[in-house]
Amino acid sequence: MKKLEDLILTYKDFPKKGIDFKDVLEILQYPDIFQDLILKMSSTQFLKNAEAIISIDARGFIFGSAVALESSKPMLVARKPGKLPGQLLTREYDLEYGKNSLSIQCNALKKFDSFVIVDDLLATGGTVNCVSKLLHDQRKETLGLLTVVELKELKGRSKLDFPVQSMVTI
């Protein structure tokens, strides 16, 4: 019988030498474990107080939309460059392996004041911090981060000024 931890696969030196890439996609091939994970993520206390979820491109969308359905919360997306139409708020950030930027659609953001961020993995915290700063600049509140995997060694949690609920700590 497989457990959630068994479904987080490690690929050495991907996408760059020195990075141990943690692949969460195997979880999707085990519906019972996936469902159990979504139920657990959806029962997090700080999620109950949030008006909406904001999911991060791209694996965050998989888990975020399932949590949004289970918790009956609206969901927004934070996307990588060139993907979203309309008026956008954009911010650059540092990755464990490189630089990127994320954008949120202004019209969607206007409707809500408090958010829970959902992503597949917390590493250095740069990605989540970028989204939280984008929200903060618009006077929106981040109530917490829900993530499937947390890479403890990189201490991403210590850079965030809101609670983190991770399902697997490595």
Ligand code: AMP
């Ligand atoms: P960070 O900004 O360093 O916390 O990185 C988190 C984001 O980058 C998440 O959206 C992850 O999907 C991705 N990421 C960073 N490091 C890894 C890793 N070692 N394995 C898989 N995804 C990663």
